[in-house]
């Protein structure tokens with residue numbers, strides 16, 4: 001396959017490999033192309049195709065309506081480059097990647113179970129693992145159509161180690177391969193890093209993390225980095241984590257087994273199905289409700305930097321609470337919706 005010239009009207013151009021996805025090629029070229037999920041679900045990577053063609057990698061992607069498609073719009077994360085083309089999109093400097101993503105060959109080393117349906121998976125690549133705590137990578141798994149996004153749970157390192165806390169979704173293709181088929185020594189594709197929901201070490205605020213399900217993965221990375229960053233020594237760090245039942249909580253094997261996390265991070269676990277937790281004496285209810293109750297006791301919600309990751313309904317509820325009800329500025333909110 002050759003290379004194609006992509007013209008971004010009034011804003012420049014770049015060379016992209018034919019057969020590759022437009023969004024990833026733009027980011028590899030340090031172009032500030034807006035995006036979020038990289039998985040076809042959110043619609044934030046939409047652009048207008050002015051001339052030339054691209055091929056749909058996933059024509060049923062829910063992030064693009066038929067109406068938008070008929071007006072010439074496409075999803076950059078699901079558009080394969082097939083030749084020269086001209087597009088319209090408003091580039092934004094905050095999307096220029098600090099570490100341009102690259103495709104690596106990753107060897108699966110093994111996993112350790114955290115709950116009945118979540119485990120932390122280890123992969124090793126040549127070279128260093130360069131990413132910002134809170135970012136994610138796209139995993140290319142055998143027999144699975146389309147890559148899957150998974151957030152790193154470890155810290156950037158020189159040893160090429162990438163770890164991910166992944167929840168096994170019943171009937172899910174990607175998480176099913178990981179839970180049931182992959183064997184130590186197997187090679188997969190790992191493309192990353194991606195994402196903007198990373199730790200802001202320069203933000204002048206205490207830190208609040210909110211997670212549900214496998215949303216614990218990037219939050220573990222963010223908190224691990226925060227507790228090891230001396231300028232943040234005087235910050236408080238809270239983690240609000242919601243699960244259905246006490247046995248779904250992965251806290252003991254993540255936040256409580258690392259002495260630095262155990263000492264610095266105040267973990268507030270909550271369960272939503274109280275009937276399952278007859279001996280449960282902690283918080284109950286949806287995690288945004290628990291957060292809301294706590295914020296009412298501390299007063300000013302605007303004095304925190306918020307990181308929240310997990311299922312879309314949880315992300316929407318937390319965002320509504322913080323941004324609309326409590327008027328926290330958007331610049332203090334960093335979220336990944338696991339669409």
Ligand SMILES: Cc1cc2nc3c(=O)[nH]c(=O)nc-3n(C[C@H](O)[C@H](O)[C@H](O)COP(=O)(O)OP(=O)(O)OC[C@H]3O[C@@H](n4cnc5c(N)ncnc54)[C@H](O)[C@@H]3O)c2cc1C
Pocket residue numbers: 036037038039040041057058136145146147148149150151152164165166167168169171172173174175176195214215217218336337338339
């Ligand atoms: C930014 C981000 C970070 C995430 N981090 C984590 C994490 O750390 N841990 C975790 O457990 N989960 C994470 N997820 C969710 C994860 O990516 C998967 O959606 C989840 O594991 C279910 O995938 P599945 O293949 O098992 O299920 P499936 O039902 O087979 O697939 C679900 C997802 O795969 C994508 N998809 C489906 N078909 C196609 C196709 N043909 N082409 C391209 N894409 C397709 C869609 O995004 C869909 O939502 C994250 C999601 C996002 C967006």
Ligand code: FES
Pocket residue numbers: 035036037038039040041042043044045046063075076077078
């Ligand atoms: S980034 Fe393309 S649909 Fe979300």
